[in-house]
Amino acid sequence: MPRQSDGPEEVLASGGVTHVVRTGGSVRRPARPFTATVQAYLAHLHDRGFHDAPRPLGYDGEGREVLSYVDGDVPAEPLPQYATGDDVLVALATLIRRLHDAAAGWVPPEGAVWGAIPGRPPAGLVPMFDEPELVSHLDYCPGNVVFRDGLPAALIDFDLARPTTRVADLVNALYWWAPLSHPLDRAPALAEVDVAARVRVFADAYGMTADQRVLVVPLAIRRGDNAALTMRAAADVDPVFRRWWDEGLKDKIPRAQRWLAGEAQRIDAGLR
Ligand SMILES: Nc1ncnc2c1ncn2[C@@H]1O[C@H](COP(=O)(O)OP(=O)(O)OP(=O)(O)O)[C@@H](O)[C@H]1O
Ligand SMILES: [Mg+2]
Incomplete structure (x- = not known):
């Protein structure tokens, strides 16, 4: 018999990628091949003073990974009005800046395993960089950003973290939050916004250097091109991704x- 966990369990997410339950102050998620790597990374972040991410608490008697529960609210999509102001961009950019600064210099354990979108890497992917600089989150969808007092305060779900x-x-964060998507596919509160101005606000709040600013638009374009290939390939092998693809990604991407x-030049000019 598997050992019972330590109290009543509230299901936080199921039917998506991960079955997540809450038990008091902790959450339990299935252990996967990359879980040990993510737990080591989270431990490093906390050691370096970044506490706005779950604390890694090992495994429970059923072999699930255990993380601290992060207080706050995760916005549902479409993003509600309160999650679309410039103050939200500023808070998110500074949160990610602190994450990056804490992550820099971490050497992943020998044999580290990284999570990925399902499916083999499709032909035609273009690498986003020559050499990695650090390990980071790479999946800033609304469901992975915890708000407190109306502003991003913490990050969860480091399953896609990698070098x-x-x-x-x-550019992953900008895709979701600037956002770098067609007005038709945005939350109503974002349909009419000046995306170039918002990218600038985000870049300034992060403290992007001139060298980094030059890379934003080309890498955002490359991210979109790669996503088209990766999500299509994932839909071929995974039923959840198949549903997302059929229900809209095939057109949204x-x-x-x-x-x-069409906006590349304007966004790029706004960054200089
Ligand atoms: N440590 C945590 N603290 C607070 N809430 C959490 C935590 N982990 C997960 N949750 C809640 O559970 C939801 C889903 O968890 P998570 O993002 O880890 O999995 P997921 O793979 O994205 O799942 P799905 O694809 O089904 O949304 C989150 O959006 C959040 O509401
Ligand atoms: Mg998530």
Whole structure:
């Protein structure tokens, strides 16, 4: 018999990628091949004074990973009005800056295993960088950002964390929060916003250097091109990704690519 866990369990997420339950002050998630690597990374972040992420608490009697529960609210999509102001961009950019600064210099354990979108890497992917600079989150969708008092306060769900560069990581956040998607596919509160101005606000709050700013638009375009290939390949092998693809990604991704191509110059100019 598997050991019972330590109290009543509230299901936080199921039917998506991960079955997540809360038990008092902790959450339990299935252990996967990359779990030990993520737990070592989270431990490093806390050692370096970054506490706005779950604390890694090992495994329970059922072999699930245990993390501290992070207080706050995770916005549902479409993003509500309160999650779309410039103050939100500033808070998120400074949160990620602190994450990056804490992550820099971490040497992953020997044999580290990284999470990934399902499926083999498809032909045609173009690498986002030559050499990684640090390990970072790389998945800043609304469901992974915890708000307190109306502002991003912590990050959860480090399942896609892996070696990357600061700008490659930041363009993921910009995709979700600037956002770098077609107006038709945005939350109503974001449909009319000046994305170039918002990218600038985010870059300034992060403290992006001139060298980093030059990379934002080319890497955002590359991220979109790679996502088109990766999500298509994932849909071929995974039923959850198949549903996401069929229910909208198949149209949203090419619309975002076209929209970004049209706005690229304006966004780039706004960053200089
Ligand atoms: N440590 C945590 N503290 C607080 N809430 C959490 C924590 N971990 C997960 N949650 C809640 O559970 C939800 C899903 O968890 P998580 O993001 O880890 O998994 P997921 O793979 O994205 O799952 P899904 O794809 O089903 O959303 C989060 O959006 C959040 O509401
Ligand atoms: Mg998540």
